[in-house]
Each structure stands twice: as structure tokens, then as C-alpha cells.
Amino acid sequence: MQRFIEALATIEVGEDATRLFHGRGGYYPGCEHLCLDWFAPVLLLTSFTPLDAAELAECQQAITARWQTIQPNRSLNLVYQYRSGGETFSQVLAGEVPDPHVVTENGAQFQVHLLRGQNHGLFLDMANGREWVRAHARHKKVLNLFAYTCGFSVAALQGGADEVVNMDMSKGALAIGKQNHLLNGFSAGARFLGHDIFKSWGKLRKLGPYDIVVADPPSNQKGSFVATKDYVRLIRHLPELLAENAEVLLCLNAPELDTQFLRQQVEDAAPALEYLERLPNPAAFVDVSEEKSLKVLRYRLKA
Ligand SMILES: C[S@@+](CC[C@H](N)C(=O)[O-])C[C@H]1O[C@@H](n2cnc3c(N)ncnc32)[C@H](O)[C@@H]1O
Structure with a gap:
């Protein structure tokens, strides 16, 4: 103390x-x-x-x-x-x-709910991920998987994305996501699909291909996504969704799983993806063990 x-x-x-x-x-x-x-x-x-x-x-x-x-x-x-x-x-x-309760981050506004359970509507440790998307989204078609309240989507549209497809099985989270878009002046340009991603590959393919894909799943949400067994099932489907030169951000917030876990899964299940870098976390989230903190890995579809 x-x-x-x-x-x-x-x-x-x-x-x-x-x-x-x-x-x-x-x-x-x-x-x-x-x-x-x-x-x-x-x-x-x-x-x-x-x-x-x-x-x-x-x-x-x-x-x-x-x-x-x-x-x-x-x-x-x-x-x-x-x-x-x-x-x-x-x-x-x-x-x-x-x-x-509306807060700001790098010129964007987000609604948060501090008195409603453990997730407040904006994951502060993902600020650099949103910043990367904002900086690289110009004229891009973006897929935001596990979109939650659509922070990545707002960042993409701020960065000049042509179109964003958001998918999350929580319709409540997506409803806040829609409000976040309106708060930032985006009444068009984004879709909000309230589905289980693992039952939606056909739909996602039809709406693609995408220039940027963000996948930010929970580490362990019983019945919906358990990283140790489900991440590889997700990775396997990525190449079929990607446009030429597409980039992918794969996120993992599980202290017990390290960068190598995710890199190995990509190597095995989607060798067409080339590892580029791990994005740094915001300075405020400094950790004695980098491997325990949030991992955001950037990949590109090989030419
Ligand atoms: C860590 S949050 C995502 C945070 C979000 N990317 C952001 O930047 O704010 C995980 C989300 O995954 C969603 N989810 C979990 N399993 C899912 C599944 N199988 N299909 C669709 N959404 C899922 C949850 O509803 C939750 O909103």
C-alpha cells in the first residue's frame, strides 16, 4: 500500500x-x-x-x-x-x-460505464492499437473482429477508412459501439454484425476482402472463445478474408500465454502470413514481464 x-x-x-x-x-x-x-x-x-x-x-x-x-x-x-x-x-x-459518461482519447470520444461490471467500454491498454489503425486506415476496408464497443472502428474511420465491418456476439456492446460512431460524427461507413464469429465465416467472406483485419478476442470466455483452443481456429480462416498486401493485428491479453504461443499458431495454421512486429504497449502499462502484458502482433499477407 x-x-x-x-x-x-x-x-x-x-x-x-x-x-x-x-x-x-x-x-x-x-x-x-x-x-x-x-x-x-x-x-x-x-x-x-x-x-x-x-x-x-x-x-x-x-x-x-x-x-x-x-x-x-x-x-x-x-x-x-x-x-x-x-x-x-x-x-x-x-x-x-x-x-x-463520455471520455476522450487522441481526438476520439467514447462512452464508458464505470458502474456496470468489470469492462468499462474502453480498454485503455489498447490505445496504441487504435493509434496504429488510425494511422494506416486511409482508403482501406477494415474488419474488426471481437469489436466490443468498436473502438478500433472509430479509429479506422477517423483515419479515413472507406468501410468497417464490426462483428461481436454481444449486441449490447455493439449498440454502445454505434453510439460511439455517432458521437464522433460517423453516421455511415460502418456495419455492426451481432454474430458468433465462428458461425459467420461465409458472411465475412462475402463482405470482404479486407485490407486490415483486427482480431482482439477475450483470453478465456467460456463457451465463446478460449485462446488455447480457439485462436488457431480463427487464424486458419484469416487468409480467405484478406486482400492483396492486407495487414492483420492479432491481440492476446492472457498473461499465461506468450508471444511465441501466438506466433507458432500463425506459423502452423496460416503460413501465408508474415510476422512484422509487436506493437509497444502504452508507457503507463509498463510490466516487469513484457510477455505477461498485452500482446498486439502485426502481420502481412505474403506477396
Ligand atoms: C476483449 S473484448 C474486445 C475488445 C475490443 N476489440 C476493443 O478494442 O474494445 C472481447 C469481445 O469478444 C466478444 N466475443 C467473444 N467470443 C466471441 C465470438 N465467438 N464471436 C463474436 N464475439 C465474441 C465479446 O462479446 C467481447 O465483446
Whole structure:
């Protein structure tokens, strides 16, 4: 806890949503369970184990003190979320959470929901992936698999994509994705398909081929996608979806599976894909073990 309190002395908030303290990265021994995020105008304290009353009070006091130093004229909005026995609990410790709650990232706007379970609508560690798509999407046709609230799609359209196809089996997430498009002024250019990807290869082929494909699946969602057995089933279908010179971003957020796991699967199941690079994670997500952190691998269809 002491390391967290010390680290607070250096945090600053700007306008964009960002991680402020990444205990999970392992650089603060004893604080691996703690994260602090900024979803303006709200600070979100997450603990992956429940804090006892004294620990929580200590954290809240330290956050309040830092807030008063860096934002003396602004009242503090603070949400505490903790995980326990597979469940997620959220409570507002100070101030309030706007509804709707819209945050910014690199000129894009996204709706987030801090009080609705463990996923908030915007994965902050994927900021560089969205940035890459924004920078390379001009005049491209993009397929966004496991689209969730369509952050990649908004980034692609901002970057000048001709068309984006979003697919996710969660119609609720896609509905927020549609709102995200409207928030950013995109009333056309994107499709939102609420299907199981593994039952939709024909449809995806028909709407292709694509110049950029992003696949960002969950690591282990029982019944829908389990990386150890399903990633290879996905990779096998990629070449049939790709246009000439197409690029693919394959994402993996499973600490127990390393880069080599994914590279081997591609080598075995889609040798037509050539490995280019691993995108760096945002600096705020620095990890003592690079292999445990988010992996975003870039591939190109061989000529
Ligand atoms: C890690 S999230 C994706 C995050 C998203 N790419 C982003 O940048 O915000 C995983 C998503 O995969 C979806 N999903 C899981 N299994 C699926 C399947 N078999 N077919 C379609 N969607 C699936 C879930 O509904 C969830 O929205």
C-alpha cells in the first residue's frame, strides 16, 4: 500500500482517458492488486482483491490529498471497484459519475460505464492499437473482429477508412459501439454484425476482402472463445478474408500465454502470413514481464 501512496505523488491528469497507476505490472511490490485510471472527470480505483476498511480509507485519503494538490479548484469524483469470488462490485466513494459518461482519447470520444461490471467500454491498454489503425486506415476496408464497443472502428474511420465491418456476439456492446460512431460524427461507413464469429465465416467472406483485419478476442470466455483452443481456429480462416498486401493485428491479453504461443499458431495454421512486429504497449502499462502484458502482433499477407 505504501508504494501506491508514494507513487500517487507523481500522478497528473490531463483530458484523455489513461491509466495512472499500474500495480499489475509488478513494479510496485505488494501493490499488484491495485490500479488507478482516469476516465475524466472520474478517478477509478480498482482492486483485484477486496481492500479492508482501513486500507480503503488510507487509499481514499491519499488520493484525495493528491487531487487537492493537482486540481485544487475541481471536486473529486472517485469510484472504487473490487473483484471478489469472480464478481465485480463498484461504489462511488466521492462526488458523482456523469450519465452519459463520455471520455476522450487522441481526438476520439467514447462512452464508458464505470458502474456496470468489470469492462468499462474502453480498454485503455489498447490505445496504441487504435493509434496504429488510425494511422494506416486511409482508403482501406477494415474488419474488426471481437469489436466490443468498436473502438478500433472509430479509429479506422477517423483515419479515413472507406468501410468497417464490426462483428461481436454481444449486441449490447455493439449498440454502445454505434453510439460511439455517432458521437464522433460517423453516421455511415460502418456495419455492426451481432454474430458468433465462428458461425459467420461465409458472411465475412462475402463482405470482404479486407485490407486490415483486427482480431482482439477475450483470453478465456467460456463457451465463446478460449485462446488455447480457439485462436488457431480463427487464424486458419484469416487468409480467405484478406486482400492483396492486407495487414492483420492479432491481440492476446492472457498473461499465461506468450508471444511465441501466438506466433507458432500463425506459423502452423496460416503460413501465408508474415510476422512484422509487436506493437509497444502504452508507457503507463509498463510490466516487469513484457510477455505477461498485452500482446498486439502485426502481420502481412505474403506477396
Ligand atoms: C476483449 S473484448 C474486445 C475488445 C475490443 N476489440 C476493443 O478494442 O474494445 C472481447 C469481445 O469478444 C466478444 N466475443 C467473444 N467470443 C466471441 C465470438 N465467438 N464471436 C463474436 N464475439 C465474441 C465479446 O462479446 C467481447 O465483446
